[in-house]
Amino acid sequence: DSGVTQTPKHLITATGQRVTLRCSPRSGDLSVYWYQQSLDQGLQFLIQYYNGEERAKGNILERFSAQQFPDLHSELNLSSLELGDSALYFCASSGAPGADEQFFGPGTRLTVL
Amino acid sequence: GIQVEQSPPDLILQEGANSTLRCNFSDSVNNLQWFHQNPWGQLINLFYIPSGTKQNGRLSATTVATERYSLLYISSSQTTDSGVYFCAVAFSNFGNEKLTFGTGTRLTIIP
Numbered sequence: 001d002s003g004v005t006q007t008p009k010h011l012i013t014a015t016g017q018r019v020t021l022r023c024s025p026r027s028g029d030l031s032v033y034w035y036q037q038s039l040d041q042g043l044q045f046l047i048q049y050y051n052g053e054e055r056a057k058g059n060i061l062e063r064f065s066a067q068q069f070p071d072l073h074s075e076l077n078l079s080s081l082e083l084g085d086s087a088l089y090f091c092a093s094s095g096a097p098g099a100d101e102q103f104f105g106p107g108t109r110l111t112v113l
Numbered sequence: 114g115i116q117v118e119q120s121p122p123d124l125i126l127q128e129g130a131n132s133t134l135r136c137n138f139s140d141s142v143n144n145l146q147w148f149h150q151n152p153w154g155q156l157i158n159l160f161y162i163p164s165g166t167k168q169n170g171r172l173s174a175t176t177v178a179t180e181r182y183s184l185l186y187i188s189s190s191q192t193t194d195s196g197v198y199f200c201a202v203a204f205s206n207f208g209n210e211k212l213t214f215g216t217g218t219r220l221t222i223i224p
Binding site: 058 | 146148154155156157158199205210211213216217
């Protein structure tokens with residue numbers, strides 16, 4: 001158990017819908033990262049937050065947004081869902097910014113029908 | 114951005130065999146991690162090894178940062194070692210700490 005929790009584990013929804021994925025980092029970790037794993041793109045970085053502030057953005061679609069709350073948990077919002085958004089979404093956390101080990105949650109498997 | 118290549122892409126071994134997985138990266142890094150993704154999809158941290166050598170039971174890893182590669186050694190393979198092994202790297206400068214992942218090595222251990 002990495003100490004990073006994600007809910008829900010599985011999500012099945014229809015095209016055009018909106019979903020929210022939730023992540024709680026390890027106790028004491030201030031950085032939260034979101035990654036997407038799809039069959040065609042592999043594991044890709046989406047976005048990073050540090051202590052409530054956005055720190056870095058990767059190839060995140062405009063239909064996707066995220067935030068980190070004062071209690072440090074984070075949510076990833078996916079809207080106007082398309083079939084191609086079906087993927088495994090991971091949250092990771094780490095301590096201070098800079099070179100530091102990232103620990104991954106169990107992931108949320110999203111299926112868009 | 115940094116490019117990460119892993120080899121071989123697939124590896125099929127008998128139980129008890131040893132294996133070496135390789136990760137090459139294109140630029141200087143100060144974070145390198147090895148992960149095992151099990152059949153249930155979980156990403157399990159194996160090593161945080163931006164340089165040097167570490168060992169954990171039957172697994173060990175070596176990173177030669179100056180030559181931009183890392184090796185993961187698995188000895189006396191067990192069926193539970195099956196899955197995909199990922200190398201991921203980052204160069205963080207108190208800005209973007211994103212990990213860039215390789216495409217993985219799929220390891221299958223046959224009883």
